[in-house]
Amino acid sequence: MNYYEEIKESLINNEITKKVKDYSKNKSDLETYYKVGKMLSEAGKHYGERIINKYSIKLISELDKKYNTTLLKRIRQFYYMVEKGATLSHLLSFSHYVEIIPLENINIINYYINLIEKNNLSVRDLRKRIKSKEYERLPEETKNKLINKERTDTKELIKEPIIIKSNLIDKEQISEKMLQKIIVENISEFMEELGSGYSFIKNEYKIKIGETYNYIDLLLYNIQFNCYVIIELKITELKKEHIGQIEVYMNYIDENIKTIYQNNTIGLILVKENNQFIIKYSSDDRIISRVYYLL
Secondary structure (H helix, E strand, C coil): CCHHHHHHHHHHHHHHHHHHCHHHHHHHHHHHHHHHHHHHHHHHHHHCCCHHHHHHHHHHHHCCCCCCHHHHHHHHHHHHHHHHCCCCCCCCCHHHHHHHHHHCCHHHHHHHHHHHHHHCCCHHHHHHHHHCCCHHHCCHHHHHHHHCCCCCCCHHHCCCCEEECCCCCCCCCCCHHHHHHHHHHCHHHHHHHHCCCEEEEEEEEEEEECCEEEEEEEEEEECCCCEEEEEEECCCECCHHHHHHHHHHHHHHHHHCCCCCCEEEEEEEEECECCHHHHHCCCCCCEEEEEEEEC
16 A cells, blocks of 8 residues: 555645635644654554654645644544544644643543533633643542533532632732632633533622621522522631531522523532531532632
């Protein structure tokens, strides 16, 4: 088999397809690169690793300078990755796949592929998510559910720690009001940290319980899971009284704000230090706690 001529013909046909059918260029790229990657792998077995360099020189001369050894090696890695079980999604560009190739672990790779599909992430956004080790910060139980393709809920997809960007020099000297202000000023990034489908309603959301006004630190809504999300900010270790406070707020929202078509409110307590024993012995499984980390 003349691997070079097959590879060259595939790449030429791909360039023609992309010009004629611009809307399907991702599909054409991925299918072509998978086929070419397979041929590069087979050619390497027959002629050795240096065949990549030889083919690159000829392709640059006859087709385009972009077909350097780096690109050809990435195309071959792309083939290996799909063979290992990575989802081949036409909603992703080859540039997306180039970012996730180094991850190696197939469960992590498929997590980010699914994330790109659901959230239409740009390559830049993807790179930021990978750098923040988003997958690694998911609870182990959630990772197992994702691997087994089981249903997850809003709480399970919230990472730990929650990374919050700030310009503070002394990150130890911070009040709850300061933490709230930092979050609100970067609310879009904060909601991305929580997961998908969040929208911001209000900070210092005022509710009246009896004759007393209370203020919810942050009130969000998750469109994907159709529920309100209350967030309380604590700059201490998690304490049992924090559970009681947020539970009252959640019950208020469920009784006075939520409609019958919406799911029950969930509560997230952001703390400096966690205490899972308090969560363990809490009777309300709608409440979770996560540690925050000021970057």
